[in-house]
Amino acid sequence: MRQERCERCGSHLQSRDWGSLQRVWAWLVVGMICYVPANLFPMLRTQVLFNTSEDTIVEGAIELASHGNLGIALIILLASVAIPVGKFIAIAYLAISVARPERLRPKQRHRLYHFVEFIGRWSMIDVFVVAILSALVQLNFAASINPGPAAITFALSVIFTMLAAISFDPRMIWDNDGRGPRA
Amino acid sequence: MDGTDADVPAGVPLDELIACPQCDALYHARLPEDGTRAVCHRCHGVLISPRRDAFLRVVAFAVTVVVLMAGAIFFPFLGVNVAGFSNRASVVDTALAFLDGGWMTGLSVFVVFFIIMIPALRAILVIYTLAPLLVGRAPLRGARKAFRWAEDMRPWSMAEIFIIGCAVALVKVADLARVEFGPAFFMFGALVIVTVLLDGSLDRWSIWKALDRTS
Numbered sequence: 179m180r181q182e183r184c185e186r187c188g189s190h191l192q193s194r195d196w197g198s199l200q201r202v203w204a205w206l207v208v209g210m211i212c213y214v215p216a217n218l219f220p221m222l223r224t225q226v227l228f229n230t231s232e233d234t235i236v237e238g239a240i241e242l243a244s245h246g247n248l249g250i251a252l253i254i255l256l257a258s259v260a261i262p263v264g265k266f267i268a269i270a271y272l273a274i275s276v277a278r279p280e281r282l283r284p285k286q287r288h289r290l291y292h293f294v295e296f297i298g299r300w301s302m303i304d305v306f307v308v309a310i311l312s313a314l315v316q317l318n319f320a321a322s323i324n325p326g327p328a329a330i331t332f333a334l335s336v337i338f339t340m341l342a343a344i345s346f347d348p349r350m351i352w353d354n355d356g357r358g359p360r361a
Numbered sequence: 362m363d364g365t366d367a368d369v370p371a372g373v374p375l376d377e378l379i380a381c382p383q384c385d386a387l388y389h390a391r392l393p394e395d396g397t398r399a400v401c402h403r404c405h406g407v408l409i410s411p412r413r414d415a416f417l418r419v420v421a422f423a424v425t426v427v428v429l430m431a432g433a434i435f436f437p438f439l440g441v442n443v444a445g446f447s448n449r450a451s452v453v454d455t456a457l458a459f460l461d462g463g464w465m466t467g468l469s470v471f472v473v474f475f476i477i478m479i480p481a482l483r484a485i486l487v488i489y490t491l492a493p494l495l496v497g498r499a500p501l502r503g504a505r506k507a508f509r510w511a512e513d514m515r516p517w518s519m520a521e522i523f524i525i526g527c528a529v530a531l532v533k534v535a536d537l538a539r540v541e542f543g544p545a546f547f548m549f550g551a552l553v554i555v556t557v558l559l560d561g562s563l564d565r566w567s568i569w570k571a572l573d574r575t576s
Contacts, residue, residue: 186569187509226537242533250532288384288404295516302475302519306526307533309472310450313458314439314534317446321537325459330468337471340516349385352403 209338220326422559426484429552437543486511
């Protein structure tokens with residue numbers, strides 16, 4: 179390639195960025211590390227009259243379910259547990275699969291990538307819930323809700339895995355299909 | 362899947378070709394009929410989706426987003442009251458809920474960007490890129506960079522996630538206290554819908570072509 183920059187929009191040009199896999203792994207690992215404290219530390223500190231309780235993500239969902247809000251509990255579990263964990267597995271799988279021939283067809287792998295990229299941001303829902311609750315429920319000693327340390331580690335985990343998904347170059351999925359340069 | 366041909370022969374001028382941004386398959390670019398889209402045969406990514414008066418529509422939606430965001434910031438958002446105690450929170454208060462003077466403060470910065478700054482900035486950058494083209498003038502300085510930034514920001518604009526978060530939070534609060542909805546709540550909801558319409562009528566291919574033609 180003779181040109182370094184795109185004449186149209188000025189962004190950096192690179193035919194296939196195989197170094198991108200390294201960035202994918204780096205972001206993914208940091209994201210997974212942040213996810214551990216996100217589940218161990220409390221997400222919410224709730225104080226109603228003279229009772230104070232601290233809930234982690236999963237405890238919060240169980241609490242909701244026990245109050246009869248099953249649907250909301252499911253949304254929280256889906257957004258905060260199923261999506262992040264599924265995302266770790268999916269990105270790791272994609273990053274491994276582009277480096278070696280794979281039985282699953284590129285079309286399916288591309289669909290998986292698309293799904294991961296679309297769904298990943300939705301994990302932030304729990305962070306926003308905590309933000310709204312802590313801003314709204316500040317009623318003196320009657321009731322107050324404050325964020326716990328898990329909020330920031332969880333948000334960082336989501337941000338890092340989003341960066342991992344963005345670093346992944348989906349064109350690599352198609353390079354082993356017999357038409358690309360690495361046939 | 363009209364408007365494109367696979368297996369492009371060599372020697373075709375570059376501006377008649379389009380590479381799928383998702384999987385890099387190469388096609389002859391041909392403008393599909395109005396209202397239809399050109400889709401990649403291989404990965405089903407959208408290549409070209411022209412709409413009549415698309416630029417006008419996109420700019421109108423973007424202006425709406427900016428106005429609604431300004432309203433959503435300044436009007437009251439949500440309020441609660443229980444047993445004589447009451448409290449109100451604006452959108453900004455919500456974003457600043459993590460402002461504890463400690464290391465959680467960083468999270469407030471992220472939230473301000475995700476739900477206020479980035480959705481508004483994207484709309485402003487789109488207006489900056491397209492408004493001059495709309496009135497038949499040359500693009501403003503840095504319009505290309507502005508449009509590229511607007512596109513790069515797309516995944517980080519989380520207004521729609523915030524509004525679903527509101528719904529979840531309100532179910533939790535409803536057990537505890539009575540909730541009041543302020544005008545900002547509905548403005549923010551409208552903003553989410555308009556953003557979806559904006560993204561739906563924004564066709565990258567037409568915009569880059571127009572930027573090439575006019576500058």
